[in-house]
Structure formats: structure tokens, C-alpha cells
Amino acid sequence: MNRPLHFHSDALSRNGLLEDLHRVRGLTVRLCDPLRAEDCVVQSAPETSPAKWHLAHTTWFFETFLLIPYLPKYRPFHPSFGFLFNSYYESVGEFHPRLQRGLLSRPSLEEIKAYRDYVDQHMGMLLESPDTADAGEIRARARLGIHHEQQHQELLLTDIKHLFACNPLKPAYREAIAPDAGTNPPLDWLRLPAGMYAFGHGADGFAFDNEMPRHRRYLDEFSLASRPVTNAEYIEFIAAGGYRQPTLWLSDGWRKVNEARWTAPLYWEQQDSVWWQMTLAGYRRVQPSEPVCHVSYYEADAFARWAGKRLPTEFEWEPTSFTTTTPLRSHGRFAAVTRFHRLATFSLEPTTTPALRRRSIIRSSRKPIPTSASTYKMSGNRTLD
Numbered sequence: 001m002n003r004p005l006h007f008h009s010d011a012l013s014r015n016g017l018l019e020d021l022h023r024v025r026g027l028t029v030r031l032c033d034p035l036r037a038e039d040c041v042v043q044s045a046p047e048t049s050p051a052k053w054h055l056a057h058t059t060w061f062f063e064t065f066l067l068i069p070y071l072p073k074y075r076p077f078h079p080s081f082g083f084l085f086n087s088y089y090e091s092v093g094e095f096h097p098r099l100q101r102g103l104l105s106r107p108s109l110e111e112i113k114a115y116r117d118y119v120d121q122h123m124g125m126l127l128e129s130p131d132t133a134d135a136g137e138i139r140a141r142a143r144l145g146i147h148h149e150q151q152h153q154e155l156l157l158t159d160i161k162h163l164f165a166c167n168p169l170k171p172a173y174r175e176a177i178a179p180d181a182g183t184n185p186p187l188d189w190l191r192l193p194a195g196m197y198a199f200g201h202g203a204d205g206f207a208f209d210n211e212m213p214r215h216r217r218y219l220d221e222f223s224l225a226s227r228p229v230t231n232a233e234y235i236e237f238i239a240a241g242g243y244r245q246p247t248l249w250l251s252d253g254w255r256k257v258n259e260a261r262w263t264a265p266l267y268w269e270q271q272d273s274v275w276w277q278m279t280l281a282g283y284r285r286v287q288p289s290e291p292v293c294h295v296s297y298y299e300a301d302a303f304a305r306w307a308g309k310r311l312p313t314e315f316e317w318e319p320t321s322f323t324t325t326t327p328l329r330s331h332g333r334f335a336a337v338t339r340f341h342r343l344a345t346f347s348l349e350p351t352t353t354p355a356l357r358r359r360s361i362i363r364s365s366r367k368p369i370p371t372s373a374s375t376y377k378m379s380g381n382r383t384l385d
Ligand SMILES: [Fe+2]
Pocket: 057, 087, 148, 152, 384, 385
């Protein structure tokens, strides 16, 4: 599915927009390279979408919000694609039911590839055309479309993993990366003093609207674990009966545990006292030093309560992530750095800014709390469509 995109524009090269479009659109296609055509059609759960749909929907965004309104004489690739590949944008018309995306054996994958090429070529024409009064809006929408497509790249991988996990053959999307590298650094506690902190996007560059406006808020003093909770630590929770103790769970969570018969994170299975899990590298043993992932909010909350701690709030996480350099911050963009499942082991020492280090990092023998582990989970969970 690889094909070159030959975009060039002196005007847009100045801000890198055309290069970014080229790079991101190309990565989406490359992410589908390991897939067979059959893999691209199936919708494995109501919350997931077929790979073919992701390929088309991200293209629909550029056609709908850029080419149709701004490229003179543009003719949509297909009269029905606006209906088929709109996710839920009510403002641009009706859309195909989400639960039926897996029924779209047609258009074929080849037609979707042609759709992508067609739109890419016309996006090149639009972005290479002389500036008009709409140039600022065009660039803003193109930048939004690029970030939208990056979100779908992570959804694409999440959905492929779910699809392959449903298959008794447990196919591997890609070869395994390096085996477990061993131990993690000790868990430190990063203390932030009480005070007013700033939240939200406040720098140059792109941000989604829900990341703004910049605002301030008071926080009491708190400490945050310096690294994610590991699989080994979570196995301790399971072994201690964590999934059988209602007092550890929120009431909604305990109801879910019983309804869904949760006994471990999603994709985990125990065979002869050994934990295995489905990954994008296929079915393999749970690696003790990796961050635990695919745990729900309820599971993370119950683990924290068992550990005698609590989950951080969004407001506690944000200033900590900006004032410290954690392994999570370095590797959270798992699609971009092609890690896909794991953050590897924590080869990076958890470091802090000199200012924060002076304020004190509390080294503690306490059990770890799920801090960045829950954030890592969220990075792999769908929030958008
Ligand atoms: Fe979308």
C-alpha cells in the first residue's frame, strides 16, 4: 500500500504544513502494510472501526472540510462517501450507522486507496495554490486534519489489536520487539508544593479546542509516582485477591467486575500459573517490567486503593508532567515512535528539573500508586472517532 506522495510548495514549505501532511498521510498507509485485505474489513466491537474505514474517514475529513469548500471546481471522489465515512459530524449531514461499519465490504480496499490518492493530489493543489483571503483558515483546517489523522493512527492500532485478539489464531501484527530488558529504576515520589498552577495550552503551535483556554487553579501539595505501575506490581494485586474484594472497588466498578467477570486486564490470560497477553506482536508472556495497560479506570482505582494510594487528578498530572522528565513523557506517543504496545523498560532514569529536585523528591518504600500507568492506559484507549 505504500506509494510516494510528491508534494512540494515553496510557500507552504515555510511552515512545514505540506511536509507534515505528506509524512502523516504516508504513515497511516504504512501502518496498514502488515494487514491483509480481509483484516481491513471486520469490525470486532461496537467501539472499534475497520482499518478500511479509518483509511477512508481520515480522507473524508480533508475532502469535506478543505477541498469541497476551498478548492475551486473540486469534484468529490464519490457521491456516497460523504455519508459512508462521516463519523458523527451532524453539521455536515447524515452518516452511516457506526455499528454497521464492518458491513461495508464495498467500496473495496483498492477503491479506498484510490480515494486517498485522489484527495492527496487535490490537497497538494489546494496547498500549492496562491494565497487567498482564506489561506489562514485553510492552513488551520489542514493542521487540524493532520492531527485528526494522527489520532486515528492510534485508534487504528488499538482496533487491530482488538480484532486480532478475537481471533483464536492470535495473529501477530508485527514482529516482537526486543525481549524484556530487566528491571526498572526504583519508584520515586515527585512532590509538588501547594500553589497556583497554570493549565491548558499556552504556547505556540497546534492545540485542540478542549485544551484551551489557559487558566490557573490552586493545588494542595501532593506526590506523584515517578514511573508507571508495572505488570509485576499489578500481578501482586491480582494474587492478593484484588478482583474479589468489593471494598476495593467503586460500586459501578464492582458491578462491572461481576457482570463482565473481570479477573485481569483486557487481553490477559493465565495458563498454568503463568500470565499471557495478546499484543500487536502476537500472544506472549506478560513481561513483568512493562507498564500495565488495558486496565479500566475502575481497575486502576481499585489497584490504587489496595496500594493505600489514589489516582491523580488530571490537574495533578498536568503540572507534574511539565515540570519533570519522566519515561512516560518521553515515550507516550507510541504510534509515532512505533512502540505500539509497550514503553519498553524504563531505561531512562526518572529525572526532574533541578528546581523540582531541590524541592525534594520523596523516596518512599510505600507501594506504588497508579499514576502515569493510568495515563498510559488512556493513551491507548479511544476517546474520539
Ligand atoms: Fe475522526
